[in-house]
Amino acid sequence: MSEDFNNNKTIQAQSSETISGGGAGVTPDMDYVRPAEIPDQDLYHGHSFITKWVFCQDAKVIGVQYFLTAVFTGIIGLILSWLMRLQLGFPGLAGFMTAEHYYQFVTMHGMIMVVYFLTALFLGGFGNYLIPLMVGARDMVFPYVNMVSYWMFFVAVGVLMASFFVPGGPTGSGWTLYPPQAILEGTPGSGMGILLMLISLSLFVIGFTMGGLNYLITVLQARTRGMTLMRMPLTVWGIFTATVLAMLAFPALLVSSIMMTLDKVLGTSFFMPTILKAGEVLEYGGGSPILFQHLFWFFGHPEVYIVALPAFGIVSDLISVHSRKNIFGYRMMVWAIVGIGALSFFVWAHHMYVSGMNPWFGFFFATTTLIIAVPTAMKVYNWILTLWRGNIRLNTVMLWCLGFIVTFVNGGITGIFLGNVTVDVPLSDTYFVIAHFHMVMGIAPLMVIMGAVYHWFPLVAGRMLDEGLGKWHFWLTFLGAYSIYFPMHYLGFIGVPRRYFEMYDSPYMTSAVGMNEFISLAAFIVGAAQFILIYNIIKSLKEGERAGKNPWKANSLEWFTSTVPPEHGNFGDRLPVVHRWPYDYSVPGSKEDFMPQTTPPSAVVDTEVEKT
Amino acid sequence: MHAGIIFFLVILGSVLFHIFTPWYWTDIASNWKSMDDTITLTFWVGGGVFVAVCLFMVYCVFKFSYKEDRKAEYKPEDKKLERILTWATTLGVAALLAPGLIVWNQYVNVPKNAIEIDVMAWQWGWQYRLPGEDKKLGTTQVQNINDNNPFGINLDDPYGKDDVLIQSDVINLKNNRPVKILLRSVDVLHNWYVPQFRAKMDAVPGVVTYYWFEPNKIGEYEVLCAEYCGVGHYAMRGGVIVQDEQEYNQWLGEQETFSELIAKQKVIEFKEKRLVKK
Numbered sequence: 001m002s003e004d005f006n007n008n009k010t011i012q013a014q015s016s017e018t019i020s021g022g023g024a025g026v027t028p029d030m031d032y033v034r035p036a037e038i039p040d041q042d043l044y045h046g047h048s049f050i051t052k053w054v055f056c057q058d059a060k061v062i063g064v065q066y067f068l069t070a071v072f073t074g075i076i077g078l079i080l081s082w083l084m085r086l087q088l089g090f091p092g093l094a095g096f097m098t099a100e101h102y103y104q105f106v107t108m109h110g111m112i113m114v115v116y117f118l119t120a121l122f123l124g125g126f127g128n129y130l131i132p133l134m135v136g137a138r139d140m141v142f143p144y145v146n147m148v149s150y151w152m153f154f155v156a157v158g159v160l161m162a163s164f165f166v167p168g169g170p171t172g173s174g175w176t177l178y179p180p181q182a183i184l185e186g187t188p189g190s191g192m193g194i195l196l197m198l199i200s201l202s203l204f205v206i207g208f209t210m211g212g213l214n215y216l217i218t219v220l221q222a223r224t225r226g227m228t229l230m231r232m233p234l235t236v237w238g239i240f241t242a243t244v245l246a247m248l249a250f251p252a253l254l255v256s257s258i259m260m261t262l263d264k265v266l267g268t269s270f271f272m273p274t275i276l277k278a279g280e281v282l283e284y285g286g287g288s289p290i291l292f293q294h295l296f297w298f299f300g301h302p303e304v305y306i307v308a309l310p311a312f313g314i315v316s317d318l319i320s321v322h323s324r325k326n327i328f329g330y331r332m333m334v335w336a337i338v339g340i341g342a343l344s345f346f347v348w349a350h351h352m353y354v355s356g357m358n359p360w361f362g363f364f365f366a367t368t369t370l371i372i373a374v375p376t377a378m379k380v381y382n383w384i385l386t387l388w389r390g391n392i393r394l395n396t397v398m399l400w401c402l403g404f405i406v407t408f409v410n411g412g413i414t415g416i417f418l419g420n421v422t423v424d425v426p427l428s429d430t431y432f433v434i435a436h437f438h439m440v441m442g443i444a445p446l447m448v449i450m451g452a453v454y455h456w457f458p459l460v461a462g463r464m465l466d467e468g469l470g471k472w473h474f475w476l477t478f479l480g481a482y483s484i485y486f487p488m489h490y491l492g493f494i495g496v497p498r499r500y501f502e503m504y505d506s507p508y509m510t511s512a513v514g515m516n517e518f519i520s521l522a523a524f525i526v527g528a529a530q531f532i533l534i535y536n537i538i539k540s541l542k543e544g545e546r547a548g549k550n551p552w553k554a555n556s557l558e559w560f561t562s563t564v565p566p567e568h569g570n571f572g573d574r575l576p577v578v579h580r581w582p583y584d585y586s587v588p589g590s591k592e593d594f595m596p597q598t599t600p601p602s603a604v605v606d607t608e609v610e611k612t
Numbered sequence: 613m614h615a616g617i618i619f620f621l622v623i624l625g626s627v628l629f630h631i632f633t634p635w636y637w638t639d640i641a642s643n644w645k646s647m648d649d650t651i652t653l654t655f656w657v658g659g660g661v662f663v664a665v666c667l668f669m670v671y672c673v674f675k676f677s678y679k680e681d682r683k684a685e686y687k688p689e690d691k692k693l694e695r696i697l698t699w700a701t702t703l704g705v706a707a708l709l710a711p712g713l714i715v716w717n718q719y720v721n722v723p724k725n726a727i728e729i730d731v732m733a734w735q736w737g738w739q740y741r742l743p744g745e746d747k748k749l750g751t752t753q754v755q756n757i758n759d760n761n762p763f764g765i766n767l768d769d770p771y772g773k774d775d776v777l778i779q780s781d782v783i784n785l786k787n788n789r790p791v792k793i794l795l796r797s798v799d800v801l802h803n804w805y806v807p808q809f810r811a812k813m814d815a816v817p818g819v820v821t822y823y824w825f826e827p828n829k830i831g832e833y834e835v836l837c838a839e840y841c842g843v844g845h846y847a848m849r850g851g852v853i854v855q856d857e858q859e860y861n862q863w864l865g866e867q868e869t870f871s872e873l874i875a876k877q878k879v880i881e882f883k884e885k886r887l888v889k890k
Contacts, residue, residue, distance in 0.1 A: 273818025495807025
């Protein structure tokens with residue numbers, strides 16, 4: 001009883017303090033923010049090199065570790081794509097290239113880019129770095145588990161890379177790993193290669209679950225005072241929702257990996273029907289290859305949004321900051337993210353219209369798929385309406401955002417082609433599909449990643465990246481990538497099937513030779529252009545202009561840390577207290593064109609703030 | 613400013629590319645012109661939205677790029693505008709979906725007069741089987757497949773005896789007569805795909821899948837495997853010859869039935885036995 005009484009007293013004391021500190025004419029309780037319920041806990045501070053930089057528990061360091069590891073895998077994926085394009089554009093030029101190699105490169109490129117690069121980068125990289133900073137927490141809620149999460153990912157990458165060196169090489173079953181071929185001879189790497197792939201994926205899921213729980217609970221439980229859910233930056237909303245999806249979708253991948261491993265190692269028949277191979281009936285029977293596809297895409301489709309939602313969130317923030325304008329329709333944006341996330345679990349079989357599943361499914365999945373286009377379109381409208389009547393800084397960050405809008409809208413529209421079941425029939429399994437998903441979930445999220453790197457590098461490193469190099473990097477990447485994938489749709493219209501090592505002399509293929517050469521050249525240039533960024537980072541780390549605090553004049557909490565770059569614990573002695581959403585830019589009547597989330601109402605009495 | 617110009621040129625270039633592209637559909641040779649039509653419809657609606665959104669973006673870049681003395685508008689929400697956009701998009705999406713579903717309904721419902729064709733796939737090749745005079749295909753089983761019974765027909769199934777066996781990767785079709793393609797595979801996933809016919813479906817081991825089309829243009833076409841099936845995937849080709857009725861019937865008459873194959877094999881076995889005795 002007496003304790004309760006005391007608590008009440010402190011609350012009263014605090015609020016009366018604010019009243020006396022408030023400006024004239026302000027309703028007193030607007031400045032009041034509920035006191036912390038739980039006292040600040042001390043973090044484990046590493047002291048040795050190993051605990052500070054290797055087995056580190058600081059989410060920011062873990063974020064950078066995730067980022068660097070993901071970028072390493074991304075570079076491998078990039079090199080593999082060069083080798084594929086070499087074969088497609090100039091067959092026979094690389095003497096060592098056999099069909100086996102080609103299919104192994106295709107498979108590893110796909111899996112690396114989707115899971116080990118994009119997913120790890122957005123959630124592991126940006127998630128770890130930004131969530132605690134943006135919600136005003138000192139760290140993730142379970143720092144130790146967070147550290148283990150990264151090292152599981154590290155081991156998963158190691159196992160994946162090891163498959164390049166085992167007898168038979170890595171698996172060449174396509175990134176979708178469809179059985180029965182994935183574990184039968186006739187597919188490259190059907191021995192050790194596929195096993196290591198399945199083990200690596202399982203490790204990834206286990207590691208990711210540890211990280212994911214952290215992101216969720218940190219967002220739900222460790223927000224600072226005043227940071228209501230509807231005051232969170234959309235970046236956090238995007239990553240948070242993507243993590244919920246990942247928690248629900250990755251188990252399907254884990255289950256299918258385990259079942260396929262059993263089919264391979266113990267000879268069970270989860271996915272294996274009766275099979276005749278080289279005149280012999282194998283000892284399998286009764287399994288369903290289509291069951292695997294359902295499990296895979298139950299993971300695989302949400303996976304698209306696991307990559308896309310963080311990109312949606314981040315790009316919303318970047319556009320808002322660099323247009324000096326509030327994001328248009330914040331609540332619509334939040335509900336669109338949540339809605340897209342929920343709907344993404346009801347559309348998976350649109351990857352399977354011609355898979356041989358009961359064709360009546362087509363009606364259902366075409367409908368759900370096209371419904372998801374509505375909230376997605378709303379997001380696009382809101383991005384361009386944020387630009388409208390803004391005060392747009394055309395810096396490198398904004399260029400990446402604009403590049404994102406163009407490529408995302410392009411890829412989104414072709415998604416409506418493929419989602420609408422009838423239209424999918426002629427186009428599925430052709431280059432149209434390749435062009436579509438590279439545009440929408442390869443290039444578009446990559447544009448956001450790049451924008452985010454240019455935007456947050458000053459926070460991470462304390463120095464600005466070079467703008468001139470950044471612009472070269474952007475234009476080469478954007479124009480190059482667009483000229484790879486835009487014409488590629490037309491190969492799909494012709495009917496050129498995907499996953500063909502060689503086209504021979506079919507009439508509709510020979511007409512595409514010139515285009516294939518052009519696409520390959522563009523791919524070489526785009527790939528090479530990425531090294532501009534690496535050079536830019538190395539150069540700027542040494543001699544970049546000092547960033548100082550809040551160089552972009554942004555509102556969200558990550559720019560209001562006690563030091564730049566932020567130290568362990570992020571905010572010094574006292575956690576920030578939040579009084580408004582992060583999008584109060586160019587508020588009429590205010591002196592500056594931005595209003596940090598920590599600004600109390602009493603400090604902006606003369607302005608026309610609408611939303612807090 | 614330059615950025616706006618370049619983005620504008622990208623949009624303009626995309627439109628021009630579409631108008632002048634030499635790469636486009638192969639001439640259609642089946643009844644699925646409705647698929648082409650839904651693609652065209654989606655193309656105009658989607659392409660229109662793409663151009664409109666991008667041009668609006670370019671306009672914003674020109675009109676609202678940074679000026680020291682200007683302040684951006686402050687308007688967190690515009691409920692009316694958002695509502696209009698939501699409904700307009702919903703209507704547009706419904707307009708695209710409806711024709712798609714109508715055509716899909718045709719795709720999953722096979723006409724009654726369609727000739728059934730058993731397309732059997734393996735790593736890496738095709739062969740075909742047509743129903744005989746009883747117009748029914750005999751049932752099959754993977755375990756039955758051997759040199760004497762290349763299609764694995766159940767020997768006790770009376771419908772199987774008169775089935776016409778085509779042990780070749782080229783099949784002849786009658787012009788203007790719908791065919792129901794029954795797909796099966798003895799090992800991994802495959803997909804029997806002729807770009808000119810537009811339609812396709814995976815062959816899945818363990819089940820029989822189907823689709824249908826009606827060839828309507830006499831000629832020879834190449835069959836591609838459209839579902840990745842291992843290292844020989846790209847080389848797994850076949851052929852289709854679409855003929856008029858007379859030529860088709862002549863070709864059909866020259867093909868061997870299952871009972872003929874059995875009889876022939878019995879003669880061979882008999883001869884072999886005699887050879888052994890001698």
